[in-house]
Amino acid sequence: MDISLVCVPYQGDVTRWGYALGPQAFLDRGLGERLEERGHQIAPPIWIDLPRDERTRDTATNLGRLARRTAAAVSAALRRGEFVLAHLGDCTHALGPIGGLAQAFGRPGVAWFDAHGDMNTMATPTSGFLGGLPFAVALGWDLDDWRLAAGLDPPVRAEAAALIGTSDLDAAEVEALHTQPILHLPATDLLEPGVAGRAQQQLAPRASEAKGWYVHLDLDVGGPEESPGGLTPAPFWAPREQLIEAVEGVTRAMPVKVASLAVYNPAGDRDGRGYQFDFDMALAVIDNLR
Numbered sequence: 001m002d003i004s005l006v007c008v009p010y011q012g013d014v015t016r017w018g019y020a021l022g023p024q025a026f027l028d029r030g031l032g033e034r035l036e037e038r039g040h041q042i043a044p045p046i047w048i049d050l051p052r053d054e055r056t057r058d059t060a061t062n063l064g065r066l067a068r069r070t071a072a073a074v075s076a077a078l079r080r081g082e083f084v085l086a087h088l089g090d091c092t093h094a095l096g097p098i099g100g101l102a103q104a105f106g107r108p109g110v111a112w113f114d115a116h117g118d119m120n121t122m123a124t125p126t127s128g129f130l131g132g133l134p135f136a137v138a139l140g141w142d143l144d145d146w147r148l149a150a151g152l153d154p155p156v157r158a159e160a161a162a163l164i165g166t167s168d169l170d171a172a173e174v175e176a177l178h179t180q181p182i183l184h185l186p187a188t189d190l191l192e193p194g195v196a197g198r199a200q201q202q203l204a205p206r207a208s209e210a211k212g213w214y215v216h217l218d219l220d221v222g223g224p225e226e227s228p229g230g231l232t233p234a235p236f237w238a239p240r241e242q243l244i245e246a247v248e249g250v251t252r253a254m255p256v257k258v259a260s261l262a263v264y265n266p267a268g269d270r271d272g273r274g275y276q277f278d279f280d281m282a283l284a285v286i287d288n289l290r
Contacts, residue, residue, distance in 0.1 A: 001286070003035060004077035005045040006086045008070055008093040012130060013050065013062035015089075018231070022264035023087035029275050031282075040286070043082065046073045048096070059130060063092050064149030070096025071103060071150045078104035078212075078257055083289065085282060086260035091118055094134045094216050097258045099150030101212050105257060108152070109160035109210030110138060111203065111250045113243070113281075114218035115187070115234030117166055117173035124172035131232070132170070135163070141176075158182050160209035164199070164246060165190060165221040167236040187221075190238035190246050199249030207254040215250060215259040217281050219274070226277040229268015240277060247284035259285040 007023035009015055032042045048070045055062055070086070074097050077084050086097045091114070101108045112118065118135040121142035125132050137143050140155025147155060162183040169177075177184045183202060189195075207213075219227040223237030238246075250256075261278050269275055 002041045002082040004082040008048045008088045010089045020089040025266035064146040067096040067150035071099035074100025075103040084258040088262040095150040099152040105212035109213040111162045112216045117169045119173040168234040187238045190242045195242045196245035196249035199246045200253040203253035212257040213254045227274045229265030244284045248288045251288040
């Protein structure tokens, strides 16, 4: 299979520290070579940058401009018939891959693996943390300028959305999940064996809700043991094996065209355990594509 690697080395709109170092660390540890050993054709990585003359004093505007560039790279790769594996500094950059998918295939679907919901709006978070907003932005709940910069118009439909692996939700996110037809599989639903079959069964009826699907892998879904160095650890997480099974089941259920890895902090990954978890989660998508 032809795979395009799209790298966004930013934590928010800041580069050169924390999660921003994750994409380069993946490549330095031999991600491309390991995929080639499995028979895949890997194109040279595409690096997304925000030129100085495009940077503003507003972070959301900067994120939109990064998303525009990311979406263009993702859309071009998809039109060449390549599968896209994106390496994002953090979750704020998910709008780019989703927008690129929308531009290439139309109506996108999103399966979002995360210990957190990322479904806040500017009116709801108690922290003001922009990393808690990107899924809500993709769904069209706030900051339309950020979403539109990514070419994501119309927004993702709730019927074509799933949130998986959560254990740390704000009250407004819990309320949204009760009122919106988003499929929610919290961490507690992933504890028993056979989770791949259950995930596939629950996601399969939604496959036709979108022409192409995006799988977002926020690596703190595995907790600090599997993804050390994370800045926002959750209070609880499903075991590694069950998380990988859930990714396998979701991928088998629907036409996945793009996947991303986010929030990997190499400074905290002293023994490479986090990288191996990240690689195995990526393979759970790649090895199970329809």
